[in-house]
Amino acid sequence: MTVLPPVHAPRQWRPTPLLQATFALHVGALGLLALQPGLWPWSLGALAANHLSLTAVGLWPRSRGLGPNWVRLPPTAAAGQIAITIDDGPDPEVTPAVLDLLDHCDARANFFCIGAMAQRYPELCRDIVRRGHAVENHSQHHYHHFAILGPRRMAREIATGQDSLVAVTGQRPCFFRPTAGLRSPFLEPILARQGLYLASWTRRGYDTRNRDADDVVRRLTTDLAAGDILLLHDGNAARTAAGQPVILAALPRVLDRAAAKGLNTITLRSTLDRPPL
Structure with a gap:
């Protein structure tokens, strides 16, 4: 069987604002732990809230918070x-x-x-x-x-x-x-x-x-x-x-x-x- 060539080449991945905020939050939480170990409950709470938000977005099939998503035709x-x-x-x-x-x-x-x-x-x-x-x-x-x-x-x-x-x-x-x-x-x-x-x-x-x-x-x-x-x-x-x-x-x-x-x-x-x- 003849295989058709790819219709599209690999795309460049660009983190969404939510993911950019997630990366920044993780870096900030690690920095806070290094400077103020006693504040670990606050760091852990912020990370837990962030992961809950990521989970909620992932459970919403029509969301675009994690990347491009065709919910309608262009x-x-x-x-x-x-x-x-x-x-x-x-x-x-x-x-x-x-x-x-x-x-x-x-x-x-x-x-x-x-x-x-x-x-x-x-x-x-x-x-x-x-x-x-x-x-x-x-x-x-x-x-x-x-x-x-x-x-x-x-x-x-x-x-x-x-x-x-x-x-x-x-x-x-x-x-x-x-x-x-x-x-x-x-x-x-x-x-x-x-x-x-x-x-x-x-x-x-x-x-x-x-x-x-x-x-x-x-x-x-x-x-x-x-x-x-x-x-x-x-x-x-x-x-x-x-x-x-x-x-x-x-x-x-x-x-x-x-x-x-x-x-x-x-x-x-x-x-x-x-x-x-």
Whole structure:
């Protein structure tokens, strides 16, 4: 299989104001301990408060406190466009039906695939690309504790996922989404070295646990507007009371409502010739 060249070279990592303040606080706390050892409770308290703030920001998937984060399409690409993102696949039962729905609506989507699942179902992952969609990186194993991995193991999860998806599809991912969108300060430097962008979402339907397709549609389409990035799941999909994967019940209605508003679906990577957020 021919492997496509990288779309983007490694990016330069720039610490955010929050991280710059964190570095300064740690240096200051060490200096204070050296000059006034008796003030160690104050130093420890300041560091603990700082780490709590970092944790809170990492638990907020749409925050930009730890680095760049695509929660919407870039303004230059957002006129009349939205992005559908689909996580946790490929799934041998659900993904083919999702692809058929997208074909029927002439829609494009972004599949954030797990590397190990792509290796298990390579032809299905290749079919995603053949039908005009984008395959992006959702890590190699989708560990639920991804956000608390150390930097070396986190980098290995991302790099292995990247290699797996390239080997299976020939398409080099441009975006990364961590498990549940949770992350730590280690993530952005790793993504910058890989030339990857962090992609979050504007709105989500919670369709891995929400069995009510009507509620999922409501969450995704209320005040739906150009530039929105929507999150659904083909892997780990919840089931309706009738046993249907929620995405299959919700996606056609989401696409119909988008079309009624004159909105088209695009891949995230198609916007990369424009400045990212």
